[in-house]
Amino acid sequence: xxxxxxxxxxxxxxxxxxxxxxxxxxxxxxxxxxxxxxxxxxxxxxxxxxxxxxxxxxxxxxxxxxxxxxxxxxxxxxxxxxxxxxxxxxxxxxxxxxxxxxxxxxxxxxxxxxxxxxxxxxxxxxxxxxxxxxxxxxxxxxxxxxxxxxxxxxxxxxxxxxxxxxxxxxxxxxxxxxxxxxxxxxxxxxxxxxxxxxxxxxxxxxxxxxxxxxxxxxxxx
Amino acid sequence: xxxxxxxxxxxxxxxxxxxxxxxxxxxxxxxxxxxxxxxxxxxxxxxxxxxxxxxxxxxxxxxxxxxxxxxxxxxxxxxxxxxxxxxxxxxxxxxxxxxxxxxxxxxxxxxxxxxxxxxxxxxxxxxxxxxxxxxxxxxxxxxxxxxxxxxxxxxxxxxxxxxxxxxxxxxxxxxxxxxxxxxxxxxxxxxxxxxxxxxxxxxxxxxxxxxxxxxxxxxxx
DNA sequence: GTCTATACGTGGATAGAC
DNA sequence: GTCTATCCACGTATAGAC
Numbered sequence: 001x002x003x004x005x006x007x008x009x010x011x012x013x014x015x016x017x018x019x020x021x022x023x024x025x026x027x028x029x030x031x032x033x034x035x036x037x038x039x040x041x042x043x044x045x046x047x048x049x050x051x052x053x054x055x056x057x058x059x060x061x062x063x064x065x066x067x068x069x070x071x072x073x074x075x076x077x078x079x080x081x082x083x084x085x086x087x088x089x090x091x092x093x094x095x096x097x098x099x100x101x102x103x104x105x106x107x108x109x110x111x112x113x114x115x116x117x118x119x120x121x122x123x124x125x126x127x128x129x130x131x132x133x134x135x136x137x138x139x140x141x142x143x144x145x146x147x148x149x150x151x152x153x154x155x156x157x158x159x160x161x162x163x164x165x166x167x168x169x170x171x172x173x174x175x176x177x178x179x180x181x182x183x184x185x186x187x188x189x190x191x192x193x194x195x196x197x198x199x200x201x202x203x204x205x206x207x208x209x210x211x212x213x214x215x216x217x218x219x220x221x
Numbered sequence: 222x223x224x225x226x227x228x229x230x231x232x233x234x235x236x237x238x239x240x241x242x243x244x245x246x247x248x249x250x251x252x253x254x255x256x257x258x259x260x261x262x263x264x265x266x267x268x269x270x271x272x273x274x275x276x277x278x279x280x281x282x283x284x285x286x287x288x289x290x291x292x293x294x295x296x297x298x299x300x301x302x303x304x305x306x307x308x309x310x311x312x313x314x315x316x317x318x319x320x321x322x323x324x325x326x327x328x329x330x331x332x333x334x335x336x337x338x339x340x341x342x343x344x345x346x347x348x349x350x351x352x353x354x355x356x357x358x359x360x361x362x363x364x365x366x367x368x369x370x371x372x373x374x375x376x377x378x379x380x381x382x383x384x385x386x387x388x389x390x391x392x393x394x395x396x397x398x399x400x401x402x403x404x405x406x407x408x409x410x411x412x413x414x415x416x417x418x419x420x421x422x423x424x425x426x427x428x429x430x431x432x433x434x435x436x437x438x439x440x441x442x
Numbered sequence: 443g444t445c446t447a448t449a450c451g452t453g454g455a456t457a458g459a460c
Numbered sequence: 461g462t463c464t465a466t467c468c469a470c471g472t473a474t475a476g477a478c
Contacts, residue, residue: 031443040443054364058279061471075444077473142360143275148416177421178431185410186403193406195369200398210399218438252461261461282453295456296462304454 001118003204006125010101017130018042021093028085030078037079043069044079048090049132057087057140087140094130094137095150101126106157112165113220117212119157120183124208127191134191155180162219171219179219186211222339224425227346231322238351239263242314249306251299258300264290265300269311270353278308278361308361315351315358316371322347327378333386334441338433340378341404345429348412355412376401383440392440400440407432 018041022034031037047068051060062083066073080086105122109115127134141147158180165171190197190207197207239262243255252258268289272281283304287294301307326343330336348355362368379401386392411418411428418428 033443036443056277056279058277062473063471072445073472074446074474074476078443081473083472139360139363151414151417175423175427175431178423178428179435181414181417181421182407182410182432182435185407185414189403189406193372193402196372196402200402202396202399206396207399210396211403214400214403214435214439218435254461257461283455284453293463294454295458295464298455299461302455 001121001125003125003128003208006122007129010126010129012129014042014045014130017093017097017133018045020096021089024093025080025089028081040069040071040075041079043071044076044086045090046132048086049136052136052140053132057136090133091137091141091144091146094133094141095146097130097133098126098137098150098154102154102157106161112161112168112170113216116158116161116165116215116219119161120187120212120215121208123154123187124190124204124211127187128204131191131194135194138188138192151184155184158183165219169221172221174219183211183215186214222342222346224346224349224429227343228350231347231350233350235263235266235351238314238318238354239266241317242310245314246301246310249302261290261292261296262300264292265297265307266311267353269307270357273357273361274353278357311354312358312362312365312367315354315362316367318351318354319347319358319371319375323375323378327382333382333389333391334437337379337382337386337436337440340382341408341433341436342429344375344408345411345425345432348408349425352412352415356415359409359413372405376405379404386440390442393442395440404432404436407435 015038018038019034021041022029022037029037031040044065047065048057048060051064051068062073062076066076069076080089101122102119105119106115109118137147155177159176162171162176162179166173166176190204236259239259240255242262243250243258250258252261265286268286269278269281272285272289283294283297287297290297301310322343323340326340327336330339358368376398380397383392383397383400387394387397411425
């Protein structure tokens with residue numbers, strides 16, 4: 001599967017995400033008109049990602065955010081209770097995006113190798129589609145327990161596939177936990193070092209294929 | 222080479238680092254007695270790493286730092302001009318540690334495969350020895366141009382080895398820039414996700430060997 | 443729903459005693 | 461060299477007009 005294909009199957013836009021956030025937080029968001037709210041939420045998220053990418057969420061002031069969105073300080077506080085609340089909203093949503101996807105993909109395919117390839121690629125493609133969410137979640141949430149448990153969760157999926165593959169004599173024996181962990185690291189690389197791959201002129205598809213190639217070389221009997 | 226061996230060859234302690242920092246910054250540091258200065262600098266760095274690991278450097282207040290070091294606010298400012306200055310000092314030193322090592326190691330060995338293994342392992346071992354410095358540098362300096370150029374630099378060393386190996390028919394042809402980049406990502410994993418490998422009970426040596434195994438499987442003809 | 447004006451607290455930094 | 465006390469700016473958050 002290539003990235004283009006993936007985007008057609010996985011039809012979710014940034015607007016959809018903002019709408020989801022709006023509906024999940026209608027109790028705290030003071031805006032009544034959905035269209036207005038969704039549009040502004042999108043503006044807010046983009047601004048947060050932009051500023052946080054450069055200097056981190058903590059260093060971003062509400063005045064920064066006000067300037068970048070073009071909205072006043074007062075308006076912003078109609079969309080979230082406080083800066084900390086905003087952080088929580090983004091993290092929760094980022095988490096939801098990742099979780100939903102992984103579960104979906106890991107159910108498709110049966111053969112271990114095909115399954116492994118599909119899971120690896122799906123995660124990279126998803127992180128490409130929502131790169132700012134992934135980057136932000138990684139950078140700003142590092143020590144939250146929730147994030148660690150999510151890492152464990154997604155890693156377990158990979159480990160299970162490797163173990164199943166070994167039983168079917170498709171994969172070599174070895175420390176599958178460790179292999180799974182390193183695969184995860186390689187996937188993360190794509191959204192953590194975007195600037196590098198832009199400079200190297202490497203596309204998502206190239207990156208994903210290269211990574212799959214490395215995993216195959218190491219795991220296959 | 223194993224980690225134990227490495228530590229014997231590379232005989233540098235945290236004290237040595239603090240002393241280096243002291244000597245490099247004698248113009249701005251107001252303390253005259255070296256012993257006092259070096260001891261307190263070490264305390265300061267450890268405190269910075271501890272607090273920043275949990276909430277990031279920006280979120281760390283000078284009062285946090287004062288409490289954790291047991292030194293007063295006033296005293297702290299005798300060691301650096303300001304919070305921003307402190308950040309710069311740590312980053313510069315972190316950078317120096319990495320740079321010095323890599324250059325040293327890349328000169329040893331001649332055969333591409335041996336050289337590749339040595340460079341990969343040395344970096345992992347070094348990052349283990351000075352893990353807080355590496356973690357801090359990665360997390361707090363992500364978008365500084367200096368850091369990007371350093372990434373390029375260390376990556377180039379790996380790329381060159383791969384290219385040389387291909388010419389000697391030891392390594393398969395391929396996108397060596399991309400491979401080098403992914404190797405770097407795998408190395409970084411060791412100090413970025415320390416908590417995970419502690420939980421998995423994976424030692425530095427195991428990790429390094431596993432990684433070398435993956436690279437060999439992929440690169441060797 | 444969005445704005446401006448403003449209150450209030452926190453945090454970086456310094457002065458000056460010891 | 462280190463401390464306490466204090467200054468001042470900046471940033472979060474709210475009130476209330478439009």
